[in-house]
Structures are given as C-alpha cells and as structure tokens.
Amino acid sequence: AKAKGKGCYQVFESRMHEELLDRLDSESRLRDAVHRGELRLHVQPVVDLAGGGVAGMEALVRWADPERGLQQPGAFIPLAEETGLIAEIDRWVLFEACRAAADWPDTWVSVNLSAATLDLPDLTDRVAYALSTTGLSPRRLVLELTETVLMRDVTVTSARLEELRELGVRIAIDDFGTGYSSLGYLRDIPVDVLKVDRSFIDGLAGNARQQQLVSAVIQLGHTLGLKVVTEGVETADQLRLLTRMGARYAQGYHLGRPGPVEEQGQLSTNTATV
Numbered sequence: 001a002k003a004k005g006k007g008c009y010q011v012f013e014s015r016m017h018e019e020l021l022d023r024l025d026s027e028s029r030l031r032d033a034v035h036r037g038e039l040r041l042h043v044q045p046v047v048d049l050a051g052g053g054v055a056g057m058e059a060l061v062r063w064a065d066p067e068r069g070l071q072q073p074g075a076f077i078p079l080a081e082e083t084g085l086i087a088e089i090d091r092w093v094l095f096e097a098c099r100a101a102a103d104w105p106d107t108w109v110s111v112n113l114s115a116a117t118l119d120l121p122d123l124t125d126r127v128a129y130a131l132s133t134t135g136l137s138p139r140r141l142v143l144e145l146t147e148t149v150l151m152r153d154v155t156v157t158s159a160r161l162e163e164l165r166e167l168g169v170r171i172a173i174d175d176f177g178t179g180y181s182s183l184g185y186l187r188d189i190p191v192d193v194l195k196v197d198r199s200f201i202d203g204l205a206g207n208a209r210q211q212q213l214v215s216a217v218i219q220l221g222h223t224l225g226l227k228v229v230t231e232g233v234e235t236a237d238q239l240r241l242l243t244r245m246g247a248r249y250a251q252g253y254h255l256g257r258p259g260p261v262e263e264q265g266q267l268s269t270n271t272a273t274v
C-alpha cells in the first residue's frame with residue numbers, strides 16, 4: 001500500500017509539473033503574441049431598436065495562436081489578468097478599435113477595460129493618444145467597465161472616470177446586475193451607458209417576474225438619462241419583449257455575431273433590417 005501511495009504521489013507530482021510547464025509556455029507565448037501581431041480585433045454590433053440600424057460596435061479581442069488556432073477571450077484573458085499582460089492587450093485593442101471606428105460613418109465603438117488597465121497611471125494619456133492619432137471623435141468612444149472593477153474603491157474610481165470623461169469619452173457599466181450593490185454605482189459613479197447583463201435576458205420569454213425586473217431596470221436607466229443596452233439577445237421573442245418594454249439598444253447573436261473587424265460592413269447590412 002505504501003509503494004502504491006508513493007507511485008500515486010509521483011504521478012500527481014509529474015502532472016503538476018506538466019501543468020506548470022504548460023502554463024509557463026502559454027504565458028511566454030501570450031507575452032509574445034502582442035509583438036508578433038497575433039491579436040485580432042473582432043466586433044459585434046449594438047443595434048438601435050428605434051432606428052433599426054447599427055448604433056455601435058463592441059470590440060472583442062481574439063488571439064490567433066499559431067499552435068492552437070483562434071482563441072476566445074475566455075481562454076487567455078484570465079491568464080493575461082494574472083500576469084499583468086492584460087494592460088498591453090487592452091492598449092492594443094483600444095488603439096485598433098479607435099483606428100477602425102475612425103473610418104465608420106458615425107457608429108460608436110466600445111472597448112473593454114480590465115481592472116489593471118483602469119489602474120494604469122497613464123490610462124488617460126493613452127486614451128488621448130489613441131484619439132488624437134486616429135482622429136476619432138471622443139464622443140464615439142465608450143469604455144466598458146464591469147461592476148466588479150468599479151466596486152473596488154468608489155472614490156478612486158470616480159476620480160479616474162471623471163478624468164476620462166473630461167476627454168469627452170463615455171463610460172459604460174458592463175454586465176449590470178451581476179454585482180451585489182448595483183444601485184450604489186448609479187448614485188456614486190459617473191456613467192453614461194448601462195449594459196444589462198445577458199443573464200437577465202436569458203429565459204426572459206417564459207418569466208413574467210423577470211420581465212418586470214428588466215422593464216424596471218430599463219426605465220431606471222432612462223430616468224437617469226443613461227443609454228441602456230440589453231446584452232445577449234438570442235431570440236426573436238426576446239427582441240419583441242424588449243422592444244415592447246421600450247429598450248432602445250440591443251446586442252446579441254440574434255442581431256449579429258462578433259466577427260473580424262474587416263468584415264464589419266457585412267455585419268451592418270445583416271442587421272439593418274431589424
């Protein structure tokens with residue numbers, strides 16, 4: 001029994017060793033990804049339900065890993081956040097998104113920022129640089145921050161966001177409703193856009209109580225003068241319900257899937273008939 005136990009331990013140890021090597025390998029390859037030009041910019045349309053056209057585009061990063069193929073953010077953002085590489089990824093996405101949007105007629109572009117990026121002392125300079133270099137009007141740039149990021153220190157966060165808003169850019173609360181004190185932000189933090197998390201849209205059609213809740217959140221946002229975007233709209237039923245509730249902006253597979261930024265013209269025509 002003793003010998004067997006030791007064998008198990010060795011197997012366990014070597015597996016840990018393998019996982020560690022694998023992680024170090026991913027980390028160094030991710031570190032090089034930015035410099036090697038392996039990041040890709042995908043965008044997903046945000047549709048204006050009143051006008052029927054595309055009002056904005058959300059920038060979503062992908063990694064064209066030469067070894068494993070095109071990677072979704074879920075496969076590398078956590079590692080990027082742990083290692084601090086995220087700040088460099090966010091910087092790349094910010095710049096590329098501004099550059100792409102500068103060529104569009106008047107759609108806004110929204111960019112996701114992680115906690116580490118919001119904490120960069122030179123974030124405001126970076127944003128100003130991206131805007132001036134690409135010529136994108138600040139009004140057309142939206143910075144998306146999740147509730148989890150915003151909830152860390154309200155005083156520090158508010159000051160930082162005010163600094164960014166002075167440039168003329170807009171701030172969105174992403175995944176709204178998933179944090180535990182959502183209403184606190186609306187009181188304390190200067191924001192312009194509220195993105196209702198897709199967990200509230202999922203199952204909407206069969207749940208009257210959820211419909212009342214979502215409807216109330218939309219009205220609340222409008223009362224506060226915010227733009228409200230409902231995320232994760234996957235069905236025609238959800239879209240009908242949201243339209244009836246007075247939702248103005250929506251995003252989701254039913255309206256348009258994320259795709260390479262080079263094909264964004266196609267995305268706009270696909271969704272123009274909503």
Ligand code: C2E
Nearest residue numbers: 060061072073093112113114232233234251252253254258
């Ligand atoms: P998010 O900011 O909430 O972005 C929306 C995610 O929902 C995207 O996943 C999008 O593809 C997906 N989605 C859109 N419509 C639907 C729908 O109808 N149904 C479902 N089930 N999903 C839908 P994606 O591209 O895999 O990104 C996942 C997360 O990774 C993002 O969530 C965001 O938190 C993060 N992320 C993506 N790009 C960046 C980036 O450049 N920087 C940072 N810091 N985070 C990023």
Ligand code: CA
Nearest residue numbers: 058112144174
């Ligand atoms: Ca987002």
Ligand code: CA
Nearest residue numbers: 174175195231
């Ligand atoms: Ca979201």
Ligand code: CA
Nearest residue numbers: 146174175197
């Ligand atoms: Ca999310």
